[in-house]
Amino acid sequence: MSTIQDVARHAAVSVSTVSNVLNGRTDKMRQETLARVEAAIVALQFRPNTLARQLKTGQTPLLGLLVPSIANPMYGYIAREVETFAQEQYGYRVLIGNTYRDQEKEASFFEDLLAHGVRRVIVISSLADERHLERAVQRGMVVVSYDRRATPGETSEVDHVAPDNFEAARIATRHLIAHGHTRLAFATVAGMTMSRSNKIRGFHAAASEAGLREHACVVEGGPLNEYGDSVIGEVGRDLARQMVKAEARPTGIVAVNDLMALGLMAGLREMGLSVPRDMSLVGMDGLFLSAISNPALTTVQLPVTEMARAMVDRAMTRQSESGKDVGERVFTPTVLIERESVGPPPAIAQAAGTGSRKANT
């Protein structure tokens, strides 16, 4: 690996001249010198060492990205968008960490980022407690969280970008209601986060609007263990069992996200129930997987690309010094993608002579 010294020697100039061309201060430079330096750079295949540069400038073109588990397709999706945009727009690379929803792992990730000179982080946490994020900000980091802030009143030190989860759940729930469902359930996993509680509020709001608040319940599976997202099948089975044996079995289910909906489908099927004949199901996220499930999942599409870009922009634009221009940006999901997992509730279907054509053999 050649150094700036080598280039300087090769071009017969001083290192600072080379440094100047490296940093674009070429305006007041003799053409010929510039050309010589550039030639030397090419000849020696010189690439400035980011590390040495950062030691001096205190900036390293690295973005931290913290996710519960990159094996979860939703986080994989977000991560891809974040990485691509950070790279193309800002020339940043991303340093990723799985936290398995563990407080300590999150904290340790921040420590390492700091040690690596990384000062910009995007956090997708399932932890309601944001104090460790605030602490990171105090230590000079710019942190952007993918969720609403917990305390809308207080000034937070961390930026927030999130989908309008309240609205997403409301849209999903209304869709079920529009199809005639009156016994509703919201399926989620143990552990409360802002996003989950907002979704539940949206679910309840839609139920209340329709005078169905009494018939809208929340069922909870899990929790997701350290293996997290691959265990979704079991959680779905759990939940399916819960719902099937409920005295007044719900007919329309809003799942906290697409993966849960997929797990639920599997669980329901194991219990001998068919979607949408016996139960209707709507998800939220809009994963590409929802399009190829059987039945294809009706879901609320979140604007993932836009949110990812907004997070990167926030992380890059803000100055770490001031905790001032911190904000919250909420993206409203507007698109409900209708596919096959929602139909009329069983009773209505029967009355209309559509359902129970094929009995469970």
Added chain:
Amino acid sequence: MSTIQDVARHAAVSVSTVSNVLNGRTDKMRQETLARVEAAIVALQFRPNTLARQLKTGQTPLLGLLVPSIANPMYGYIAREVETFAQEQYGYRVLIGNTYRDQEKEASFFEDLLAHGVRRVIVISSLADERHLERAVQRGMVVVSYDRRATPGETSEVDHVAPDNFEAARIATRHLIAHGHTRLAFATVAGMTMSRSNKIRGFHAAASEAGLREHACVVEGGPLNEYGDSVIGEVGRDLARQMVKAEARPTGIVAVNDLMALGLMAGLREMGLSVPRDMSLVGMDGLFLSAISNPALTTVQLPVTEMARAMVDRAMTRQSESGKDVGERVFTPTVLIERESVGPPPAIAQAAGTGSRKANT
């Protein structure tokens, strides 16, 4: 951020003493001094700056991980295992990059890694051409590739860790044959990689064993565009169409991977075909998603965790100087997970009086 100087001052010792305790050279040190230094470190919340350290040592505890797209659940799965193991076992963080199967993006990722002082990389590439990897090795990197090497004869500069794709495909194909299938197809995407061609060889080998070589064809969809993996639904539809209109329609299909199998299921369903009644399907990978599909997918489970660990171990253990102790480690997948996507072929099913009970309405 406090520095080693601050700590030295606080503990009233010299920086080298502090450096010594930081690097575990505490054996020939007075208890009391050690205690004082440690106290100072805690008091000042001192964390050594990795960058400065690396500038000196030429080593940075970062592992590069290059994947076609982290949104692909299989790569997400591998990435999670790699990250977790690298972190827990070696204290390394991982720097990730999506290459979208693009030669230039891969090259540019390597450039950046080099500039960041990263010298160890795990590459999951869909590019058959390995020259850019060799070049990276020449520049002092340790690179481990997730695939067989292209030229088993020649000495390669890059390490290889891979599943036994030949065997995996053979197991999958034999399973179909054992169920009575005689018209076989292998479903893949455009673009040839070592892993794909090995799978095809395994497929053909199993067919030949059973004297079915004549009835074993390869169908190809795609290619995966830059959005890659989210487009799998369309590819599946394509392929389904191809197979349905083939003059002698295959009854047993081996999919190049689970995602392809899932896409194919959706495509087949759209064409009015039912799995496994009309067609049997087996995947390879063992994604958690295969367990919750409908029907649940029969698949060959790859030892992902073991392979991820082997890759990390290789990347960490090898010395960058010598391109000598390079090797190839092939993991044999032994487990076929039987689920619901394989049944007898339609003709046999009819003869046995099991199938076509419910006609396509």
Added chain:
DNA sequence: CTGAAAGCGCTAACAC
């Protein structure tokens, strides 16, 4: 316009 020189925070000889 270009060069010399002082560090950024840490490590590792080499002295004492």
Added chain:
DNA sequence: GTGTTAGCGCTTTCAG
């Protein structure tokens, strides 16, 4: 045993 010191590769005043 502990302190001094010379860099790692680069940026950035500050002279010339």
